Amino acid sequence: MICAVLRNRSTIALLTAELISTTGIQMTFVALPWEAVGLVLFACGVFVPLVNAPIMGLLSTRPPEALRAKVMTAVMTASALGGPAGRLVIGPMFANWGINTAYAVLAGTISLGALLFVLATLRAGDVPATAPVRDLAI
Secondary structure (H helix, E strand, O other): OHHHHHOOHHHHHHHHHHHHHHHHHHHHHOOOOHHHHHHHHHHHHHHHHHHHHHHHHHHHHOOOHHHHHHHHHHHHHHHHHHHHHHHHHHHHHHHHHOHHHHHHHHHHHHHHHHHHHHHHHHHHHHOOOOOOOOOOOO
């Protein structure tokens, strides 16, 4: 199953983008010159959208049709609330733990999310490539 998924070039590209985007985040808690930090942030800025687009594609096609709107609403709500909630959490983390520890915790959390995404992507090989779609023109 995993070999069949990894034969797909788009899946390999997606997993590579995920690896590059999270590796950059992991490097942020190491003392780096500003040029290296800028390169890491640039790489994240380039590769994160390459991961987000397929995730949104999965979220908009995988759930059963009756639940699709609810799934997308839940994802958009969580995303909209995540930004302000993250800002409320990161300030005290920086103040109490220091920048290096806070970045290490963030990198670990993001890496866990990346690992879960990779596992979900590899599991996607169990799902048929096409699903029957009823005619919407009727």
